[in-house]
Amino acid sequence: MAPPADARLRLETVRLTALYGRRAVVKDVSILFPAHTVTAVIGPSGCGKSTFLRCLNRMHELSEGGWVTGRVLLDGADVYDDAVDPVQLRRRIGMVFQRPTPFPTMSIYDNVAAGLRVNGHRGRRALDEVVERALTQAALWDEVKDRLRASALALSGGQQQRLCIARALAPQPEVLLLDEPTASLDPAGTQRIEELCHELKRVYTIVIVTHNMQQAARVSDYTAFFYVGELVEVGRTDELFTRPAEERTEAYITGRFG
Amino acid sequence: MSARSLRRHVTSGLMTGLVAVLSFTAVLALVLILGDLIAKGASSLNWDFFTKNPVPAGQSGGGVANAIVGTGIIVGLAALIGLPVGVGTGLYLAEYGSGRLGWIVRFVADVLNGTPSIVIGIFAWTWLVRPLHGYSALAGSVALAALMVPMIARTTEEMVRLVPHSLREAALALGYPRWRTSLRIVARTALAGIVTGCLVGVARIAGETAPLLFTALGNLNFTTSVTQPMQTLPHQIYEYATGPFEEWHRLAWASALVLMALVLLLGVTARWAIRQRHGAAR
Numbered sequence: 001m002a003p004p005a006d007a008r009l010r011l012e013t014v015r016l017t018a019l020y021g022r023r024a025v026v027k028d029v030s031i032l033f034p035a036h037t038v039t040a041v042i043g044p045s046g047c048g049k050s051t052f053l054r055c056l057n058r059m060h061e062l063s064e065g066g067w068v069t070g071r072v073l074l075d076g077a078d079v080y081d082d083a084v085d086p087v088q089l090r091r092r093i094g095m096v097f098q099r100p101t102p103f104p105t106m107s108i109y110d111n112v113a114a115g116l117r118v119n120g121h122r123g124r125r126a127l128d129e130v131v132e133r134a135l136t137q138a139a140l141w142d143e144v145k146d147r148l149r150a151s152a153l154a155l156s157g158g159q160q161q162r163l164c165i166a167r168a169l170a171p172q173p174e175v176l177l178l179d180e181p182t183a184s185l186d187p188a189g190t191q192r193i194e195e196l197c198h199e200l201k202r203v204y205t206i207v208i209v210t211h212n213m214q215q216a217a218r219v220s221d222y223t224a225f226f227y228v229g230e231l232v233e234v235g236r237t238d239e240l241f242t243r244p245a246e247e248r249t250e251a252y253i254t255g256r257f258g
Numbered sequence: 259m260s261a262r263s264l265r266r267h268v269t270s271g272l273m274t275g276l277v278a279v280l281s282f283t284a285v286l287a288l289v290l291i292l293g294d295l296i297a298k299g300a301s302s303l304n305w306d307f308f309t310k311n312p313v314p315a316g317q318s319g320g321g322v323a324n325a326i327v328g329t330g331i332i333v334g335l336a337a338l339i340g341l342p343v344g345v346g347t348g349l350y351l352a353e354y355g356s357g358r359l360g361w362i363v364r365f366v367a368d369v370l371n372g373t374p375s376i377v378i379g380i381f382a383w384t385w386l387v388r389p390l391h392g393y394s395a396l397a398g399s400v401a402l403a404a405l406m407v408p409m410i411a412r413t414t415e416e417m418v419r420l421v422p423h424s425l426r427e428a429a430l431a432l433g434y435p436r437w438r439t440s441l442r443i444v445a446r447t448a449l450a451g452i453v454t455g456c457l458v459g460v461a462r463i464a465g466e467t468a469p470l471l472f473t474a475l476g477n478l479n480f481t482t483s484v485t486q487p488m489q490t491l492p493h494q495i496y497e498y499a500t501g502p503f504e505e506w507h508r509l510a511w512a513s514a515l516v517l518m519a520l521v522l523l524l525g526v527t528a529r530w531a532i533r534q535r536h537g538a539a540r
Contacts, residue, residue, distance in 0.1 A: 059431055091433035101428035105446045115432040118442075164428070171433065 010035040010205040016070035018051050026052045029231045038206040040216035043226035049209045057093040058086040094168030098180040100160035102152035109148040115171040138166035158189025178208040194219050225249045299515035302508045311480050324480040325494035332398045340403030348414025353440045367408035379469035395488035398474030402463045413455030417448040454528045461524035467492035491517045
């Protein structure tokens with residue numbers, strides 16, 4: 001697919017293949033992610049979309065037997081280059097998981113500050129500022145500003161997920177990866193997160209994996225359809241959903257399988 | 259009611275009755291022990307018992323202050339040596355112990371866990387008492403620590419493994435290095451469980467007698483020097499209970515009661531720590 005000429009390219013995969021041992025679960029995938037866009041990755045369960053996402057911030061290699069071939073370019077530089085420290089890379093590419101994962105021993109404030117503290121930021125006032133900004137971006141500030149010292153577990157599921165988004169945003173990453181972020185949320189919580197995607201793409205480049213095609217249609221600019229580890233089709237969301245080029249894409253989005 | 263349904267009801271009733279009786283038997287042992295200890299020991303508990311040292315055989319009065327302090331010192335020192343090693347080993351096993359080395363460490367810990375404590379005592383005697391030409395509280399502490407390490411290591415490993423994998427991933431995705439994930443996130447989350455394991459481990463060694471026979475030896479006088487032989491409650495109980503004097507038997511019962519209370523206290527504290535954790539998880 002060709003991104004608009006004025007859009008700066010942020011992230012790109014070139015013939016990316018992800019394997020567990022000798023079994024390839026993502027095969028030969030090349031996608032462009034323009035800056036300040038939301039790209040949805042859709043497909044049936046087990047099609048490799050989560051694994052694909054986890055290759056982008058080098059989380060896949062932490063799984064037992066996980067390794068990749070091909071390249072992932074962040075601003076033109078291969079993140080799999082030997083000189084790249086995966087720990088540093090993950091500070092540039094934030095990630096939010098399917099289920100909320102607040103750190104149970106930490107307060108709301110400490111959860112948001114965790115990514116900064118690990119990066120060596122200690123200044124009290126600077127931290128306060130970043131925490132407030134991240135919570136505001138995640139649309140959670142008003143709900144928690146009076147109880148920042150309370151345990152993160154005191155929050156509802158939807159709030160916990162927004163807390164995790166705030167935690168991922170606080171270190172100011174360049175790219176935000178969302179792995180089915182609304183899978184465990186109710187409709188109201190889902191709506192909040194989807195609205196957030198629209199807000200956040202002004203600052204970040206977002207890749208969201210989702211099961212839900214309506215969600216992909218609502219939040220994304222581009223959509224990539226995966227099927228058994230292969231990228232079947234990628235294009236502008238409105239085009240892909242109205243005029244899919246591939247037979248399999250049409251079959252999936254019209255609900256004939258998956 | 260059909261015959262089949264009736265049979266089910268009867269079987270269910272019988273089994274429920276059976277497990278109730280078995281549970282009662284299990285609890286009965288503890289109740290009898292505690293009851294007996296209180297009946298025979300409580301009357302001897304007085305200020306002197308806690309503050310005075312043993313008096314020469316045949317005389318009445320005196321206490322077991324030396325043994326109480328000795329147990330405190332030896333067990334405390336054993337905990338000081340054993341807890342860091344045990345917790346560190348457990349953390350290693352849970353977080354990095356998937357390879358061959360982990361397998362070996364785990365196997366050795368399991369074997370050590372099943373080693374009779376008297377063997378540990380002989381071992382400590384061979385390596386510490388004999389070369390240094392003298393029984394000492396320190397040797398006793400080392401023996402108890404050796405007994406405690408595999409126990410603590412395995413419970414710590416279990417507790418750390420209970421921490422959801424997703425939490426680990428969340429920290430790593432945030433740019434935490436592996437070691438900081440282990441310490442700041444995983445170990446902190448498992449902390450209540452680890453502390454509980456440690457308390458149970460300490461309670462378990464507090465009542466040990468066999469490893470101390472060849473190491474701390476026992477001492478009728480009050481001492482706080484860890485390079486000297488030192489008295490402990492279990493050892494004191496052993497000596498007094500096997501002695502010929504009525505007065506000694508009385509003191510043995512009282513000492514047993516104090517020791518039991520100490521172990522129960524640790525157990526209850528452990529329970530309380532678990533409750534705190536589950537309370538926080540809600």
